[in-house]
Amino acid sequence: MIAEFGLAALWLAAALAALQFLAGILALGEKGAGLEAVVRPVAVVQAVLCALAFGSLLLLFARTDLSVLLVAMNSHAAKPMVFKIAGAWGNHEGSMLLWVTVMSLAGGLIALIEKRLPERTMLATLASQAFVGLGFYAFLLFSSNPFERLSPPAQEGMGLNPLLQDIGLAFHPPTLYLGYVGLSVAFSFAVGALLTRNVTPEFARVMRPWVLGAWIFLTVGITAGSYWAYYELGWGGWWFWDPVENASLMPWLAATALLHSASVLASRDALRTWTIMLGVVAFSMSMIGTFLVRSGILTSVHAFAVDPERGGFILALLALYIGAALILFALRAGTVSEGKHFAAVSREGALVINNVALSAILGIVLLGTLYPLLTEAFGVRVSVGPPYFNPVSAIFAAPMLVVLAIGPLLRWRRDRLARIQKPIIAVFLAGLAGAIGVFAIGGVELLPFLGLVLSLAIAVGSVMPLKGRSLRRLPLTVWGMVVAHFGIAVALFGMSADTAFTQQTLIAAAPGDKAVVGPWTVTLNSVDPVAGPNWTALEGKMSASYRGGVEHHIAPQSRTFWAPPQQTSESALLTRWNGQLYAVIGGATEDGRWQLRLWWKPFVTFIWYGGLLVALGGFLALLGRISTDLRRRYATRRVAERKAEGAV
Amino acid sequence: MKALIAIGMVMMAFCAFPLSVFAQDNMPPAPYAYRQLDDPQQERKARELMETLRCLTCQSQSIADSDAPMAGDMRHQVRTRIAAGQEPAQIRQWLMDRYGDYISYTPRVNSVTWPLFAIPAIVLLLAGLAVWRRIGRRQNYKGDE
Numbered sequence: 132m133i134a135e136f137g138l139a140a141l142w143l144a145a146a147l148a149a150l151q152f153l154a155g156i157l158a159l160g161e162k163g164a165g166l167e168a169v170v171r172p173v174a175v176v177q178a179v180l181c182a183l184a185f186g187s188l189l190l191l192f193a194r195t196d197l198s199v200l201l202v203a204m205n206s207h208a209a210k211p212m213v214f215k216i217a218g219a220w221g222n223h224e225g226s227m228l229l230w231v232t233v234m235s236l237a238g239g240l241i242a243l244i245e246k247r248l249p250e251r252t253m254l255a256t257l258a259s260q261a262f263v264g265l266g267f268y269a270f271l272l273f274s275s276n277p278f279e280r281l282s283p284p285a286q287e288g289m290g291l292n293p294l295l296q297d298i299g300l301a302f303h304p305p306t307l308y309l310g311y312v313g314l315s316v317a318f319s320f321a322v323g324a325l326l327t328r329n330v331t332p333e334f335a336r337v338m339r340p341w342v343l344g345a346w347i348f349l350t351v352g353i354t355a356g357s358y359w360a361y362y363e364l365g366w367g368g369w370w371f372w373d374p375v376e377n378a379s380l381m382p383w384l385a386a387t388a389l390l391h392s393a394s395v396l397a398s399r400d401a402l403r404t405w406t407i408m409l410g411v412v413a414f415s416m417s418m419i420g421t422f423l424v425r426s427g428i429l430t431s432v433h434a435f436a437v438d439p440e441r442g443g444f445i446l447a448l449l450a451l452y453i454g455a456a457l458i459l460f461a462l463r464a465g466t467v468s469e470g471k472h473f474a475a476v477s478r479e480g481a482l483v484i485n486n487v488a489l490s491a492i493l494g495i496v497l498l499g500t501l502y503p504l505l506t507e508a509f510g511v512r513v514s515v516g517p518p519y520f521n522p523v524s525a526i527f528a529a530p531m532l533v534v535l536a537i538g539p540l541l542r543w544r545r546d547r548l549a550r551i552q553k554p555i556i557a558v559f560l561a562g563l564a565g566a567i568g569v570f571a572i573g574g575v576e577l578l579p580f581l582g583l584v585l586s587l588a589i590a591v592g593s594v595m596p597l598k599g600r601s602l603r604r605l606p607l608t609v610w611g612m613v614v615a616h617f618g619i620a621v622a623l624f625g626m627s628a629d630t631a632f633t634q635q636t637l638i639a640a641a642p643g644d645k646a647v648v649g650p651w652t653v654t655l656n657s658v659d660p661v662a663g664p665n666w667t668a669l670e671g672k673m674s675a676s677y678r679g680g681v682e683h684h685i686a687p688q689s690r691t692f693w694a695p696p697q698q699t700s701e702s703a704l705l706t707r708w709n710g711q712l713y714a715v716i717g718g719a720t721e722d723g724r725w726q727l728r729l730w731w732k733p734f735v736t737f738i739w740y741g742g743l744l745v746a747l748g749g750f751l752a753l754l755g756r757i758s759t760d761l762r763r764r765y766a767t768r769r770v771a772e773r774k775a776e777g778a779v
Numbered sequence: 780m781k782a783l784i785a786i787g788m789v790m791m792a793f794c795a796f797p798l799s800v801f802a803q804d805n806m807p808p809a810p811y812a813y814r815q816l817d818d819p820q821q822e823r824k825a826r827e828l829m830e831t832l833r834c835l836t837c838q839s840q841s842i843a844d845s846d847a848p849m850a851g852d853m854r855h856q857v858r859t860r861i862a863a864g865q866e867p868a869q870i871r872q873w874l875m876d877r878y879g880d881y882i883s884y885t886p887r888v889n890s891v892t893w894p895l896f897a898i899p900a901i902v903l904l905l906a907g908l909a910v911w912r913r914i915g916r917r918q919n920y921k922g923d924e
Contacts, residue, residue, distance in 0.1 A: 366844030373839035429838070487906045494902050502895055511891050514833045516841070516884030523899050527906065635826070637815050700846070717813060717846070726813040 134199050137187030138278040141228075144180035144235060145268035147173050148261045151238075155258025159251060159326070167250065170257050171242040177261070178239025185232040188277055192219040198284035201225065201277050207290040209665050217301030218291045223425060223441075224277035226304060230421070231267045233305075233312040237341075238264065241316060247337050249329060256323030263315055263414075266448040274444050293666065293692035293699050299359050307352030307379055311417040313345025314382055317389060321410030322456060325463045330403045335396035338410065340756050342393060346386040347749040353379050354742030365700035365715045367633070367730045369738060370626075372520045374429050377500045378420030381493055385413035388489040391482050399543055401470040401479055405486065408464075411456045416493070418449050428504060474545040481538030488531035492524045499523075525578055532585045535619065536592030539612060554595040562588035575631040582627030590620035607755030615748025622741025628710075628734035639724040649731030650678045651712050658716070658725055666692045668701070671716035671725060675705055687716045711735050811858035812851030818862075825858050828867040831884045832857070832874065841884065 151173045157163030158170060188201075192215050197203045205222045206215055220229045238260040245253065271277070320338045324330045356379065361369040370376065389409040396406045423429055426442025473479040499515040506513050536558045540551045548555065565587035569575050575583070593616035596609060636648040640655045647653075656672045668688040676682045685703035692699070705712040710733040717726035816822040829843035834850040842850040842857075853874070860870045874882050880889075888896055 364844065365846065366840075368840075368844045371839050371844075375839075484910055487909045491899075491902045491906045495899055498895065498898055506891055512879065512881040513886075513892055513895075514881050514884050515886065515895065516831070516833065516839070518831050518885040519895065526899070526903065635815070637813050639814065718808070728813070 133187050133190055133196070134278040134280060137184045137191070138276070140180045140184040140187065141268070141272065144177050144184065145265065145272060147177040147180065148235070148264045148268055151177060151261035152258050152265060155254045155261065158254050167254055170254055174242035174257050174261070175239045178235040181232045181235040185228055188219050188225060188228060189216055192216055195288060197286075197288055198281055200279045200281040203281050203285035203288050205289065205291055207288040207665070210291060210296070211664055213298065213301060214291060214296045220304050221291055224271070224275045226308070227267065227271055227275050227425070228277050229305060229308055230312055231264060231271060233308050234260070234264050234267065234315050237313060237316050245337060247333060249327070252323045252327045252329045252334070255326040256319045259319040259322040260315065263319065263452055266451065270444050270448065274441055290695045292695070293690070293697050297359065297363060299355055303352060303355055303359065306348050306355065310345045310347070310349030310352055311382060311420065313341060313348060314386060314414040314417050316341040317345070317410045318414030318456070321407045322459065325407060325459050328463065328466060330407060330467045332397050332400045335393045335406060339390070339393045339397060340753055342386055342390050343749055343753045343756065346383070346390055347746050347753065349379065349383045349386060350742060350746040350749060353383055354739050354746065357742070358739050362702050362704060363699070365702050365728070367713050367732060369735070372499070372517050374423055374500050377496050378423045381416040381496055382413055382420060384489050384493040384496065385409060385416045388486045388493070389413050391485050395479050395482050396470070399471055399473070399479060401473060403470040404464045404467050407467070408460060411460060415453045415456070418452065422446060422449050423500070473543070476541065476548060477545050478538065478541045478543045481534050481541055484534045485531055485538065488527045491527040495523050495527070496520065521578055525581070529581055529585065532589060532623070535616060536589045539593070539596050539616065554592070554598070557595070558588045558592040561591035579627040579631035582623050583631065586620045586624035586627060589623070590617060593617040593620055607758070608752045611748045611750070611752025611755060613748070614751060615745045618741045618744025618748055620741070621737050621744055625734050625737025625741055629732050629738065632733045634731045636729045638727055639720045640727050641724045646727060646729055648712070648729040651675050651729070651731055652679065653714065653729055655725065655727065661688065663690070666690045669716065671727070673703070673714060675712055677707065685714055687714045689716050689718070706736060709733060808848065808851040809855035811855040816858050816862055821861050824867055825861040828861070828870060829854055829857055832871070833882050833884055835878065835882060
């Protein structure tokens with residue numbers, strides 16, 4: 132019953148999306164007069180129905196209803212409840228339903244609360260949102276139905292991949308999806324503004340909180356995903372330039388650029404067409420990411436060619452939406468004037484460098500991700516990995532980061548570097564001190580060297596906008612910028628320090644043996660069997676002491692799951708303020724000893740602290756924007772009330 | 780959608796811990812798969828090389844971060860050859876001769892890969908041009924308000 136209810140709700144939501152699209156488009160013309168009243172309510176009801184469909188799927192998974200194919204394939208009665216529920220989106224169909232749900236909820240929300248833009252632009256925006264949604268509804272209903280029944284019902288479910296049975300990962304996909312799909316709102320606003328030729332600072336102000344919100348979720352999602360890869364995969368790596376990782380990085384890069392160009396448009400009415408373009412690109416990157424991950428093309432181009440139904444469907448949607456948006460852009464961009472001019476040395480000038488560099492990095496990540504797929508289609512396999520991505524993206528990242536250190540100090544429109552001489556000298560000295568320090572340590576390669584120097588310079592530069600201002604009266608948005616930029620410095624420091632200074636020890640140890648890694652001495656005390664709800668494990672009990680100090684106890688495990696049967700390494704981490712000890716226990720050797728992998732990773736945690744600071748900065752800025760908006764709404768209402776009183 | 784790294788991981792997990800029946804998987808790992816060379820200088824060389832060699836049975840991992848048996852065997856190969864005095868470039872070439880260019884993450888310019896280098900160069904030019912146009916506007920800028 133629940134499955135049928137969910138399916139019916141999904142069909143109804145799809146029908147309403149069609150209605151929303153048609154009514155919105157017709158209402159833009161002369162003949163559709165009267166239809167405009169329908170669009171907003173339909174958007175809200177569509178969101179409610181879609182949420183009900185997703186709720187049904189959650190319920191099916193919570194009950195482990197094995198008469199539903201998707202549940203039988205991806206769940207198991209013996210799983211802890213939280214992973215049963217997380218299983219609902221840990222698979223293709225469920226995650227696509229989540230995608231559509233987030234998208235329709237975002238559409239419903241703008242229909243409910245957004246009143247600042249001209250109504251025609253809103254109609255076009257909601258029509259665009261419905262048009263994009265329609266394609267994904269069709270994808271779900273025709274080729275990825277999550278509610279398909281299984282007859283007869285399965286005796287037992289197949290289980291969820293053990294690597295995914297982790298509390299962090301359970302909430303990782305929804306976080307990223309909120310970001311991914313939140314960008315659809317920016318896309319629809321851009322299309323709406325183009326259709327109605329209404330590219331104004333007001334448009335940028337309306338779009339900005341949505342981009343900011345999506346960007347916060349993307350930042351948190353990428354940060355959390357990186358930490359998950361770090362502790363779950365058992366080798367201490369935190370970024371692999373894997374196509375699936377790149378699929379989340381590309382929308383983030385585009386959203387970061389969009390965030391900055393939208394603030395130029397909102398404050399200074401410049402970079403109009405560029406902002407529209409980025410709005411289209413950002414969501415296009417979300418869709419390309421979906422295609423990469425969902426089509427199976429990453430596993431093998433040939434597998435994709437053999438069974439192209441799903442991949443082909445997404446590819447068609449991709450071509451349709453990106454193509455249509457770019458054609459619209461080409462047709463209308465000429466009629467949007469460029470906006471106000473500015474001098475090279477100005478806040479806008481710095482932000483242009485930020486935008487150009489971020490776009491270039493985006494282009495390189497896209498190239499490096501897609502190129503191997505292209506050559507594979509022609510029968511040649513090439514590998515594009517860290518030795519390519521790191522230096523090539525650094526060519527653009529390094530100048531951008533230099534500008535990041537001083538750009539926020541510049542004034543809008545026109546400025547002189549001489550005016551901010553003192554802060555520039557402070558930033559330079561911080562970098563110089565870093566360079567001397569790292570040089571004294573020695574043995575650090577170019578990229579981590581640059582990273583360490585730049586991170587110190589940015590750390591100093593990022594707090595400079597606070598100088599000479601009353602901290603209590605500083606707007607939240609400025610706090611947001613300072614915190615986010617400081618977070619970039621912190622993350623960069625962590626990445627560079629880990630790359631430059633990590634120490635590794637691999638040994639085979641018997642109980643009682645000691646191993647040294649960096650400043651740590653680690654003793655393997657015993658190896659014992661332990662059992663969890665759906666796994667058994669060998670646990671290595673170890674004690675570790677930092678420079679001969681207090682002994683800490685850690686216990687990495689080598690786990691064996693039985694549904695589905697698989698082994699994972701549960702690493703054990705010991706966190707100090709200045710880094711982490713990372714310990715893994717592997718298999719037994721022939722002579723009965725155990726393979727241990729130990730790393731001392733100085734300042735590695737700064738990577739994720741930095742990521743969280745960046746997200747916190749975004750959150751402060753969002754709070755600032757929302758509170759300004761609320762105050763404005765209140766003021767407008769008061770003015771209207773006074774007028775009404777005056778009239779009486 | 781890095782979350783979806785997860786989906787990639789599904790695959791990768793299968794390759795990292797294959798439950799299949801390849802005979803070699805049931806054999807204990809080669810000695811230097813999970814052991815370092817005694818000479819830190821040599822180990823560092825070996826490590827730098829391993830980080831740029833692809834684990835052929837994994838998704839997007841180097842042989843330096845994989846539990847796959849094949850990655851272990853390759854680590855053993857790299858370490859023993861480094862210990863025997865071979866240069867990293869020699870070992871890389873030897874592996875590429877056996878497994879193809881696919882095994883090396885370090886990109887080489889050839890008839891297939893040149894766009895990987897040409898396109899960033901063009902992007903660099905375009906980026907420079909975009910910024911230059913702004914600087915060129917400096918002289919013309921009189922303020923438009």
